[in-house]
Amino acid sequence: MAAENLLPREYGYVVLVLVFYCFLNLFMAFSVVKARKKYKVYFPTMYALESENKNAKLFNCVQLLRRGHQNSLEMMPKFFMLMILGGIGYPLTCVALGSIYVISRYFYFTGYSTGDPHNRMKIGKFSFLAIVGLMICNILFGVKLVRG
8 A cells, every 4th residue: 555655654643643533522522412402402502591591500511511622623623734744754753742632632621511611721731732742743844854
């Protein structure tokens, strides 16, 4: 197979980290749907009104999960691009940084559900450091390609 001859052997780990992130994304989506059913707040309603739903306060705290999921969806293209390209030049470094990113995104997501959005940053902040590390890998890889 041509891709096997072009990509470093360790690139398989990059692929596995990306698939792991897809599973995390599914977990986030199912968590939001579960909260909607539990508190009887159906689409397209984004936030419950206390005048219409006795569980509005509870749902709105859990609804912060939706924001955590939305933010993860917003970051997904950047993360995938940085992993796919940077992983060609620095597969193991990108796997380590990508793993940190995925794990910290889980805590970013669940931190939102506590009702205090600041809790998302306790461990979730490391996802942003991982993205910076992936950006550095991509810069180094780009420079390596330009220099030949």
